[in-house]
Amino acid sequence: MALRCSGLRRSFGALAAVDGVDLEVAPGARHALIGPNGAGKSTLFKLVTGTMRADAGTVELAGRDVTGQSEVARCRLGMSQTMQHASLFASMTATETVALAVQRHDGGRIVPWPRRRPAVRERAEELLAGVGLAGRGSTPVPALSHGERKQLEVAVALACRPSLLLLDEPAAGMSAAERARLVEVLAELPADITLLIVEHDLDLVFSVADAVTVLHLGEVLLSGTPDEVRASEDVREAYLGAKRREELFLG
Amino acid sequence: MTAVETRTPAPDAPAEPSGLRRGLPRIIAVVVLVVLAAAPLFLAPFATTTLTRIVVFALFAVSLDLLVGVTGLPSLGHAAYFGAGAYAAGWVSINVTAEAPVPLLVGAATGAVAAALTGWITVRTGGVFFLMLTLAIGETVQQLANTWEDATGGANGLTGVPSVRIGGEPLVNAGLLYWYVLAVGVLGFVLVWLVARSPWGAALRGIRDNEPRMRAVGYPTAVYKYAVFVLAGSVAGVAGSLLAAQQRLVTPADLSFLTSSFALLAVVIGGAGSLWGACLGAAVVVLVRETLGASLDGHGPLVLGLVFVLVVYLLPRGAAGLRRPRREPGRSP
Numbered sequence: 001m002a003l004r005c006s007g008l009r010r011s012f013g014a015l016a017a018v019d020g021v022d023l024e025v026a027p028g029a030r031h032a033l034i035g036p037n038g039a040g041k042s043t044l045f046k047l048v049t050g051t052m053r054a055d056a057g058t059v060e061l062a063g064r065d066v067t068g069q070s071e072v073a074r075c076r077l078g079m080s081q082t083m084q085h086a087s088l089f090a091s092m093t094a095t096e097t098v099a100l101a102v103q104r105h106d107g108g109r110i111v112p113w114p115r116r117r118p119a120v121r122e123r124a125e126e127l128l129a130g131v132g133l134a135g136r137g138s139t140p141v142p143a144l145s146h147g148e149r150k151q152l153e154v155a156v157a158l159a160c161r162p163s164l165l166l167l168d169e170p171a172a173g174m175s176a177a178e179r180a181r182l183v184e185v186l187a188e189l190p191a192d193i194t195l196l197i198v199e200h201d202l203d204l205v206f207s208v209a210d211a212v213t214v215l216h217l218g219e220v221l222l223s224g225t226p227d228e229v230r231a232s233e234d235v236r237e238a239y240l241g242a243k244r245r246e247e248l249f250l251g
Numbered sequence: 252m253t254a255v256e257t258r259t260p261a262p263d264a265p266a267e268p269s270g271l272r273r274g275l276p277r278i279i280a281v282v283v284l285v286v287l288a289a290a291p292l293f294l295a296p297f298a299t300t301t302l303t304r305i306v307v308f309a310l311f312a313v314s315l316d317l318l319v320g321v322t323g324l325p326s327l328g329h330a331a332y333f334g335a336g337a338y339a340a341g342w343v344s345i346n347v348t349a350e351a352p353v354p355l356l357v358g359a360a361t362g363a364v365a366a367a368l369t370g371w372i373t374v375r376t377g378g379v380f381f382l383m384l385t386l387a388i389g390e391t392v393q394q395l396a397n398t399w400e401d402a403t404g405g406a407n408g409l410t411g412v413p414s415v416r417i418g419g420e421p422l423v424n425a426g427l428l429y430w431y432v433l434a435v436g437v438l439g440f441v442l443v444w445l446v447a448r449s450p451w452g453a454a455l456r457g458i459r460d461n462e463p464r465m466r467a468v469g470y471p472t473a474v475y476k477y478a479v480f481v482l483a484g485s486v487a488g489v490a491g492s493l494l495a496a497q498q499r500l501v502t503p504a505d506l507s508f509l510t511s512s513f514a515l516l517a518v519v520i521g522g523a524g525s526l527w528g529a530c531l532g533a534a535v536v537v538l539v540r541e542t543l544g545a546s547l548d549g550h551g552p553l554v555l556g557l558v559f560v561l562v563v564y565l566l567p568r569g570a571a572g573l574r575r576p577r578r579e580p581g582r583s584p
Contacts, residue, residue, distance in 0.1 A: 049467065075469035083467065089460035100457050101468045103450050112451040160469055 001060070002027040002164050002194035008047050008057035017043040019218035020057070025164070025196055025211070027062075030186075032205040033198045034229075035215035036239050041198045042084070044215065045168050048196070049081050050074045062163060080162030082153040084169045088141050094152055095137035098124035101159035127155040131185050147178030154185060158193075165189070167197045171204050183207055206230070214238065287433060291426030300497075301541055303429045306436040307493045309533035312517040313443050313526055314486035319515065320524030321447050322479050323459030324374070327382050327511050328389025329487055331369070334396065334506020336362040336488025338403055341412040341495040351417045354492045355435060362488015363481050365392070370480035374473055377462065389511055396503045408502030415496040422496075432493050439486050444526055446482065455479055456524075509552075513540070516555060520562050522569025531570050 003025040010018045018040045025031045035041050046052035048059055050071035058067045066074050089097050102123045103110060128137050131151040136144065144152060150170055157165055170186075171179050179201065186208050189195065199205050205212065205226070212229040214221040216238040222229060229235055287306075291299045311333050318324045336358035343349075343357045373384045396403045403409055414421035415431060422428045446452050457465045458472050465472050495501050504510065517536045521528025536555060543554050562569065 051463070051467070070471075071466050072469055072471045075467065081467050083464065087461055088464060089457050091456060091460055096453070100453055100465075103453075104469050110450045110454060112446050112449045114445055114448045115450060117450070156464075156468065 001025060002029065002062055003048065003196065004060040004063075005044075005048065006058050006060075008044065008059070009055045010043055010047055010052065011055055016218050018047060018054075021215070021218070021220055023213055023220065023223075025194055027194055028191055029211050030195045030209050031197070031211045031213065032209035033196060033213050033215060034200075034202065034205055035221070038217070039215040039238075040218040041215055042168070043218075045081075045166065045198050049079065049166060075160055078161070078163035079166065080157040080160035080164070081166040082150070082157045082168060082170060084172060086146070086149040086153045088149060088152060088156070090142050091140075093138050093140050094128060094133060094144065094148075094155075095121065095124050097141055097152060098127050098155050098159050101156045102127070105159060105161050124155075124159070127159055128152075130158070130188070131155045132181060145178075147174050147181065150174060150178070150182065151185060158189075162193060164194045164196065167195065167199075169198055169200060171199060171201045179204055284437070288430070291429050296425040299425045299429050301537065303425070303432050303497050304541070305534045305537045306429075306432050307490055307497055308514070308517065308537050309530040310436045310439045310493065311487055311490035312514045312521070312529040312533040312536075313440055314483045314490060315514045316518045316521070316523060316526055316529040317443050317447065317455075317479060317486070318483045319518050320522075320526070320529070321452060321459065322455040322476065323462075324377075324476065324480070325382055325515070326373075326385040326483075327508065327515065328385035328387070328392070329483070329514055330506045330508070330510035331389045331392035332362040332365050332484035332487040333491045333494070333510065333514075334501070334503075335365040335392065336491025337495045337501040337505055338396065338409055338491075339488070340492030341409045341501045342402060344412050344415070344495065345409070349413045349416050349421070350419070351415055351431070354415065354496065355489055358488040358490075358492025358495070359485045360488070362491060363485035365488070366481045366484020370477050370484070374476035374480055386508065386511075389506070389508055393503050393506050393508075396506055403501075403503070406503060408500055409495075410500055412495050412499045412501065414499070428497065432497060435489065435493055439489055440526070440530070443486060447526060451475075459524075513555070516559055518569075520558065520569055522566070522571025525569070525571030528569050528571035 001024050003023070005021055005023040008018055008021045009016065021040075021044055033041055033044065043052065047054045050066070050069060054067065058065055060066065061074065061077055061079055064077065066077060069077070089100065092100070099120050102120050103117070106120060106123065108117060108120070125137055128134060131154045133148060133151055133155065136148065141149065141152070154167070154170070171182055174182065183204060186195070197205065197209065209226055211223070212226050213223045214229060214235050221234055221238055222232055290302055294302065315326065315329045318326050318329065339361035340354035340358040344354050347353070369388045373381055373388070376384055397406055414423050415428070416422070417431070422431055447455070454465070454470055454475055457470070458475060462472050491505075494505060513536050517532030518529045519532065520535055521530065521532030535558065539554050539558060540552075
């Protein structure tokens with residue numbers, strides 16, 4: 001398994017935000033994590049990336065237990081993430097932003113004296129082109145549109161040479177056109193990179209994912225193929241918050 | 252002041268700047284450097300001494316700018332390392348030797364050790380907590396200087412610091428002392444400037460802009476912050492050794508909160524992060540303090556307060572902000 005979570009638990013006071021979650025993501029999968037608001041998606045995401053410590057349970061990355069490892073160590077072991085709020089580095093251009101991630105992961109030393117490394121810049125521009133930002137490299141990050149910044153997030157995450165890429169609501173706040181573009185970018189990612197996508201937008205999930213896990217009230221409601229999830233009564237109930245959906249929903 | 256190369260690491264500079272845009276800052280830097288080097292030849296000794304004080308304070312402000320402007324760590328206690336370097340350099344000059352590189356190296360080492368001892372706590376915090384912790388450390392170190400009379404001379408300060416010697420010759424002449432201070436100041440500036448322009452410096456700016464993102468990209472940010480804190484302390488220690496050489500006296504006021512805040516003021520006036528701006532700011536601060544301070548019944552700090560308000564109001568990015576056009580705001584939040 002590219003990622004295996006067992007019995008993950010995290011509480012905030014009396015609220016168990018993530019309550020014993022088991023999750024398996026197969027190598028090369030496009031795995032989506034969905035659920036209504038408050039399902040615990042964001043908390044689970046943070047437990048997986050290491051931003052937040054779990055109260056109980058383990059996280060395994062490609063068979064290796066990384067539960068006690070920091071975010072930084074997990075990144076070095078091949079886990080990379082995009083963030084929900086694409087704030088990035090406000091004083092830098094798009095190329096500089098990606099180059100910062102590239103220089104950390106291309107094996108070169110980060111020296112405290114000026115050194116030109118054309119390879120770093122080239123790789124950064126290559127990654128920008130890969131996410132559809134060719135020609136936008138010299139634009140300062142604050143001047144990029146929201147959608148472009150989300151694309152930039154993906155380029156930065158890919159610069160870490162991940163085997164597992166975690167995307168936290170990549171389509172949040174995007175226009176329909178930007179979403180379509182994002183789907184294209186995701187579809188073009190190398191097949192050997194495993195994706196775990198936390199997303200609200202179900203259309204996007206069903207057009208990208210080949211496996212879906214539904215989270216509800218901190219627990220896994222269902223794990224299966226997109227078709228299974230689409231057909232599930234339980235999932236509809238969780239999303240609609242009502243037992244008798246026929247009264248809420250015609251057809 | 253000590254700018255050798257005034258081109259800031261402007262991230263929005265076009266990839267291929269025009270010849271003029273590229274060349275002009277270098278020409279300005281060379282002219283400034285030549286004028287600075289020649290200053291004692293046409294300035295009165297008193298003015299030369301003021302210029303010496305400006306260079307000392309500029310190097311201190313540059314070391315603080317490395318923390319505040321480049322890395323985004325606003326320290327209110329940076330004078331602790333400046334003062335520690337000054338006391339150590341002064342003590343060694345009195346008790347061991349005043350021969351040139353020795354007080355400098357002792358100042359640098361003391362600043363670095365003091366920063367290393369205190370930095371491991373401070374760099375774990377950020378924002379207001381960092382501000383408060385550095386303030387507390389600064390106050391503690393000042394108390395130490397006040398009470399440890401055997402080493403520091405207590406409230407009277409460390410008096411009788413001999414002139415710095417080069418090859419056995421004491422630098423008694425104000426002009427010679429100035430050249431010594433200028434040479435060390437320029438070297439210190441170049442060192443900090445090179446670090447800020449390096450791949451490592453780019454990582455520091457990344458930490459300033461967005462530390463959680465830097466961690467997610469795989470940078471152990473605490474290690475970077477600790478290293479830059481120690482480096483800034485060391486450069487402040489060098490500036491402190493220059494202070495001891497120039498004043499021939501070190502007092503607890505030199506590591507006080509007021510000294511820290513004057514340095515912070517210099518950084519803000521100059522525009523945080525540009526380094527050369529901090530030198531300009533230091534010149535403004537020292538000039539206002541020394542020229543107006545005496546003529547306004549000792550209300551010099553009042554004028555500085557006014558300058559500060561005006562700068563924040565009129566030049567939110569300091570003097571360095573005048574160099575480049577304001578960036579267009581983001582099209583969406």
